[in-house]
Amino acid sequence: MILKIQHFVIFVTIACLYACNDAPKKLSKISGKQLPITDSINVTDSIDIFVAPYRKRVNEVLDSTLAFAPSQITKKDGKYNTSAGNLMADIMLSEANPVFKSRTGHEIDFVISNYGGIRSIISEGKVSARTAYEVMPFDNSIVVVAIKGKSVRDLISFLINAKNPHPIAGIQIILNNNETLKDVNIQGLPFDENRTYYVATSNYLADGGDEMGFFRDGLNTVDLNYLIRNAMIDYFKKVDTLTAKVDDRFIKIE
Amino acid sequence: MKRREFVTNSFASSAYIGMGGLSLNSCDFLSSKRITILHTNDVHSHIDPFPKEHNSFPNMGGIARRATLIQKIREENPYTLLLDAGDIFQGTPYFNFYGGELEFKLMSMLKYDAATIGNHDFDNGIEGLLAQLPFARFKLLSANYDFTNTVMNGFVEAYNTFMVNGIKIGVFGLGIKLAGLVGKELFKETVYLNPIEIAQDMSALLKKEEQCDLVICLSHLGYSYEDDQRPSDLKLAAKTDNIDLIIGGHTHTFLDKPVIRQNRLDKSVLVNQVGCYGINLGRIDFYFDSERNIHSEGISITV
Numbered sequence: 001m002i003l004k005i006q007h008f009v010i011f012v013t014i015a016c017l018y019a020c021n022d023a024p025k026k027l028s029k030i031s032g033k034q035l036p037i038t039d040s041i042n043v044t045d046s047i048d049i050f051v052a053p054y055r056k057r058v059n060e061v062l063d064s065t066l067a068f069a070p071s072q073i074t075k076k077d078g079k080y081n082t083s084a085g086n087l088m089a090d091i092m093l094s095e096a097n098p099v100f101k102s103r104t105g106h107e108i109d110f111v112i113s114n115y116g117g118i119r120s121i122i123s124e125g126k127v128s129a130r131t132a133y134e135v136m137p138f139d140n141s142i143v144v145v146a147i148k149g150k151s152v153r154d155l156i157s158f159l160i161n162a163k164n165p166h167p168i169a170g171i172q173i174i175l176n177n178n179e180t181l182k183d184v185n186i187q188g189l190p191f192d193e194n195r196t197y198y199v200a201t202s203n204y205l206a207d208g209g210d211e212m213g214f215f216r217d218g219l220n221t222v223d224l225n226y227l228i229r230n231a232m233i234d235y236f237k238k239v240d241t242l243t244a245k246v247d248d249r250f251i252k253i254e
Numbered sequence: 255m256k257r258r259e260f261v262t263n264s265f266a267s268s269a270y271i272g273m274g275g276l277s278l279n280s281c282d283f284l285s286s287k288r289i290t291i292l293h294t295n296d297v298h299s300h301i302d303p304f305p306k307e308h309n310s311f312p313n314m315g316g317i318a319r320r321a322t323l324i325q326k327i328r329e330e331n332p333y334t335l336l337l338d339a340g341d342i343f344q345g346t347p348y349f350n351f352y353g354g355e356l357e358f359k360l361m362s363m364l365k366y367d368a369a370t371i372g373n374h375d376f377d378n379g380i381e382g383l384l385a386q387l388p389f390a391r392f393k394l395l396s397a398n399y400d401f402t403n404t405v406m407n408g409f410v411e412a413y414n415t416f417m418v419n420g421i422k423i424g425v426f427g428l429g430i431k432l433a434g435l436v437g438k439e440l441f442k443e444t445v446y447l448n449p450i451e452i453a454q455d456m457s458a459l460l461k462k463e464e465q466c467d468l469v470i471c472l473s474h475l476g477y478s479y480e481d482d483q484r485p486s487d488l489k490l491a492a493k494t495d496n497i498d499l500i501i502g503g504h505t506h507t508f509l510d511k512p513v514i515r516q517n518r519l520d521k522s523v524l525v526n527q528v529g530c531y532g533i534n535l536g537r538i539d540f541y542f543d544s545e546r547n548i549h550s551e552g553i554s555i556t557v
Binding site: 024025026027028029030031032033034035036037038039041042043044045046047048050051054055057058061062129133139223225 | 498
């Protein structure tokens with residue numbers, strides 16, 4: 001009996017040894033799926049507690065008041081130009097022009113942005129950096145494209161035919177009662193089809209976004225690596241009150 | 255074959271059957287092994303969940319929830335690797351404020367094993383990425399970015415191998431062409447090498463020289479493009495061999511389920527990408543068996 005047990009122990013040892021050498025190594029089956037992260041999953045407290053001080057600091061800075069809006073600023077208060085669009089385009093012009101001038105020696109002639117790029121209203125009351133994140137959540141930077149007068153004409157046609165009023169600054173477009181073009185002024189001077197204009201826009205639009213094809217024929221593009229959102233925050237810091245309103249930069253003579 | 259004969263012919267074959275339970279505990283004898291791969295891509299600094307009123311992803315995501323899910327899976331199967339396919343940075347004020355420090359610290363707390371480098375990970379310049387490396391307790395892998403003439407030289411490896419429950423897993427990284435996508439002043443002298451050629455070399459090295467049982471590519475090339483000349487994950491799958499799984503990123507592609515493609519040798523490659531912003535976690539389970547337990551040659555894939 002004792003002998004038998006000894007044999008048995010030896011056998012077990014050998015079997016295990018061989019079993020280990022014969023370890024599962026050959027791929028037999030694969031399964032895959034996506035697991036959505038929903039609110040049905042509890043948070044891991046240690047992670048949440050670790051993030052908390054960072055979150056608090058970010059929120060404090062984002063929510064600290066930079067300026068004041070006496071009334072709501074929206075992209076829905078005008079047919080040809082809007083308070084939100086005008087604010088956005090004016091900020092792009094005023095904040096980007098010094099950067100562009102210091103880099104190239106040239107001045108920005110005018111700005112075109114896109115209506116769809118304005119993602120939120122600015123409510124009446126305090127304006128913070130968070131406001132800029134809400135209006136402009138995308139990391140789009142301001143670029144300046146040099147385009148020929150011919151392309152500017154395409155750009156004007158695009159604006160006239162657009163369903164929505166795209167933000168513009170530095171350019172004035174006046175339509176006749178029958179929607180034909182009456183006047184175009186750029187930087188206060190009549191549009192000259194024979195010259196080149198420096199047009200500030202977002203990198204998204206300069207790359208052909210929103211079907212703004214006129215940038216395809218651009219002569220030269222300078223990316224200022226200056227986020228539109230950061231330009232907004234810089235502007236909010238400079239002014240006390242946001243006085244954006246609908247004006248006469250794009251109108252139809254009735 | 256020899257050892258099989260030994261077992262079956264041994265005097266105590268009846269005792270051997272009785273021993274099944276014991277030897278299972280000691281060395282997984284006769285059992286299959288399971289390796290779980292969990293992955294994210296393009297999280298873009300999304301640490302908190304989206305707000306309830308968000309248009310696209312209401313109340314979705316959040317790293318503290320992801321941590322719970324990952325922990326649960328690790329408890330179910332400790333033989334798990336956690337990987338990321340790049341664009342860890344940029345997208346919320348957390349990045350603007352802390353430059354990626356928080357993202358790397360949290361990924362380390364979640365015990366990520368490796369990540370590759372996305373174009374947005376250069377957003378604070380190559381120095382900005384280097385500055386955050388001390389916070390990363392996971393490998394940063396890229397086989398087709400040559401950092402020799404940059405400050406990152408020596409901090410990024412082409413590949414890494416992980417021994418998980420006796421299964422050797424090789425993981426390598428691939429990055430997208432930086433010129434035109436990232437400012438030269440940000441990526442500096444980083445040299446982009448042809449990702450398909452590099453992938454072919456890498457996967458051969460991992461499968462043959464390193465003798466890996468599994469080869470995984472972390473790719474930030476993008477899922478697929480209309481332009482046929484542009485390298486993509488689908489192109490990568492078709493033009494290489496030796497890769498078992500491609501974990502993709504860049505195009506923020508929400509695949510309903512992992513996609514199966516045939517490689518150059520007509521073997522199946524899995525390609526997966528889980529959208530962006532930490533909305534989903536990808537999960538791939540690989541089951542290994544000993545030769546004796548596999549009755550057919552094919553691998554069964556369930557997606």
